[in-house]
Amino acid sequence: MAAMNLNRKKQRVDELAATTGARVEGNVDAGGIKDAEGVSLLASAWRRLRRNPAFLIGAVVVVLFVLVALFAPVLTGHDPSTRYLIGEVSQQNNPVPKARPGFPLGGDPVGRDLYARLVFGARNTLLVAVLATLTGFVGGLILGSLAGAFGGWVDSVVMRVVDIMLSLPSLLLAFSIAALFGRASQWSVILAVGIAQIPIFARLLRGAMMAQRHSDHVLAARSLGVKPGSIVLRHMLPNSLSPVLVQATMVVATSIIDAAALSYIGAGNADDTQPEWGQMLGQAQNLIDSYPHLAVYPAICIIVVALGFTLMGESLREALDPKSRR
Template identity: 55%
Template sequence: MTEPTTQAGTPAPRRKDERPDRGNVTRLGDRKKARLEELAQASAGKGGVSLLRDALRRLRRNPAAIVGATIIALFVLVAIFAPLIAPHDPVQRFDELTSRLSADTIPGPSDGFPLGSDELGRDLLSRLIYGSRQTLFVGVFATLIGLAIGVLLGAIAGAFGGWVDNILMRVTDVMLALPALLLAITLVALASRSSQWTVILAVAIVNVPVFARLLRGSMLAQRESDHVLAARALGVKKRSIVLRHMLPNAMTAVIVQATLTLSVAIIEAASLSFLGLGDPDRDRAEWGAMLGDAGVRYFEVRPELAYYPALAIIVVALGFTLLGEAMREALDPKNRR
């Protein structure tokens, strides 16, 4: 059966009440069905990709994440194996170095001492290597303590809401209104005697509002999500909804923030030590204390005593920042490519 044509020889437009050719519709449906079956068979062996696996795949392709992870890995390895890497005891004073010390002279690099001496005749390289252990210890513990307290407060505020949420968030607002370093200095000054743990607790408390605010906002967004509403409709207890549904899904942003906070904690701890509010034991190698002593007293004599610990602090903080920002982009669904 030929299709009607116009005088110009082109196919005549089909009328609205005219049905399309059933054979063409069947062939079109068969082609669509075959294409769907082909796509299903192609993806059957691959399976679903989890958010974590997808994030790891994108992290491996991110140059910033690779650089940050490399810096952090080297930093951790140096801190762990410091006794094996350091050429000398960091508290030992060497006669060949102390004999050349004077009010205007601090020995520079020499045989057996690649970076020279500090102001007391100790090996500077060994103190830098051992200082990584102290810096890692303070930064990690300050972040973990702040994370634990912040998660607890944020979970309570996000789960209960109402007057509990108002009280906790107003307290965090007051803490956030104060400059972080000024608040840390105030907390350390309130202690009867400064020590390593006063610095850790001060830095941890300063970072508590950040974690609390972030987790509380994430949990409020989870309260109206479909899976939480479905759990409520099924009669699941509120405690189970909070612990099994809301909290795990809200922790991703907090974990990423913890990576960024590590760099901030290292800088804040170094700042307190620089101001003389850190560990009073000067034999214990710590980058902030080394920077403070060299920058205030011996910068004109030998500025390298300040350059080396400052550079170490900057590089390590940069590593955590690069990795944290890359993790944030990898875990954000809006940034998926």
């Protein structure tokens, strides 16, 4: 009985070997899949992204937002700070002008074109969000590079500073930094929001560089006598930037929300000749019962744009993450 079972197993192995050999001769591997040309990480990520509805929706929102910000003067023929409808505002029974030809969304409480302020608000919102993200990225790049490259006591000191900053909510930290400035302005908002984002970039970059310290190409460079500075700048840092750049896309959304929150509570830019969505939202709170559209329009803009950056950032992270590939 044992001999019969052994003969059956040998026969089965011979059949599998013959089948495998036939597949190899037909240019098919053992799994029955034809040989395919290899693709790069970016090409593979793009193949997944272009079939991802979340990424496409986010990309469309972001592109439209950037185009509106860049071509704001073309999209509206009115200046956002000129009081075109001030004559009607002076009437006690008409504190907020209604929509009419030339003013599709009407005016604000001081007679300025609400549509023009929303369009130009996209430009200032984009400026604040991008510059704040760059501030956080540069600061995090410096701290994360120091911690990841040197390790030891340098890593301990930098990470303790980062932990202290992370112990506070980003909005509370941004408000505390903004309060240090004598007079609130657009630049104070940029610096406050940007500094609050530094620990996110620093911790992410430090983790990526720590993983690179023991990689084969870094060990090979050390064995060849390459200087530590060159190893960090030419080998470790470039290979650690991918997750940080993806994170920057999502930080733009956070920066938009934090900047709007600072402006809403009065810690933002006090110059209303430079409209910004959070500033408009704060100015509308006294009239929200009678004229809710003054707050609804900028709120919708903030939500949609922040959602667009978040969808695009999450899709990029999943597409570039080897663990999420199928």
